[in-house]
Amino acid sequence: MGELVGRAVAGEPKEIVARGYDAIALRYAEWAGRIDSPTLEWVRDLDARLADGADVLELGCGRGVPTTRELARRHRVTGIDISAVQIELARHHVPEASFVHADATELLVAEASLDAVVALFLFGHVPIDEQRDLITRIGLWLRPGGHLLSTFGAGEPGEDVEEDWLGAPMFFASLGGDAYGPILRDAGLETIRDEVVPQHEPGHGEVSFRWLLARADN
Numbered sequence: 001m002g003e004l005v006g007r008a009v010a011g012e013p014k015e016i017v018a019r020g021y022d023a024i025a026l027r028y029a030e031w032a033g034r035i036d037s038p039t040l041e042w043v044r045d046l047d048a049r050l051a052d053g054a055d056v057l058e059l060g061c062g063r064g065v066p067t068t069r070e071l072a073r074r075h076r077v078t079g080i081d082i083s084a085v086q087i088e089l090a091r092h093h094v095p096e097a098s099f100v101h102a103d104a105t106e107l108l109v110a111e112a113s114l115d116a117v118v119a120l121f122l123f124g125h126v127p128i129d130e131q132r133d134l135i136t137r138i139g140l141w142l143r144p145g146g147h148l149l150s151t152f153g154a155g156e157p158g159e160d161v162e163e164d165w166l167g168a169p170m171f172f173a174s175l176g177g178d179a180y181g182p183i184l185r186d187a188g189l190e191t192i193r194d195e196v197v198p199q200h201e202p203g204h205g206e207v208s209f210r211w212l213l214a215r216a217d218n
Helices: 012-032 039-048 067-071 084-093 128-141 180-186
Strands: 055-059 076-081 098-101 114-119 142-153 158-165 168-174 189-201 205-216
Touching (some): 012 084, 012 158, 039 205, 055 067, 076 084, 114 128, 128 189, 142 168, 180 205
Parallel strands (some): 055 076, 076 098
Antiparallel strands (some): 189 205
């Protein structure tokens, strides 16, 4: 997959995210398990488009369940997460994958070295002034015909820190639901599937995410 280097934590919003997930990792796993999420359906759609043994980078892999585990059945998967606790859980749950404790926005990845990048529920924790650059770099990391599977906030643009999110402070950000399509195009990524999907989150009500599957046309 090429050399992959990252810094663990940088900047206060990211420190909030890292410390938050370190503190609530097991609670988050239990909570997320109660959500009727379309994750596996989209991941299996991506998986069906990839040849066996594809090089896959997952940004914001969490504890590796269910996405990393599903993709690691057929592919070489490297998972990245800013939370050290989540990375340790992922190594336990999906020993056949590789994991790196790092800030996704600080990664150094060789150009055209990946067949797919997955970033589910990651961009909601990335400061808005860093999101476009990360998408641009993902476009460079992908081989021609490679795929990006990602979720983005579907609501209004902005940043916020929720002081008690499942028991810890958490940082959230979005460029706004309509902003991402043009950014992907500018990064050389052609959208092939685009849906806004609402989901009910226990304790938070209905939350919508924009799910996007795109192909590198570079």
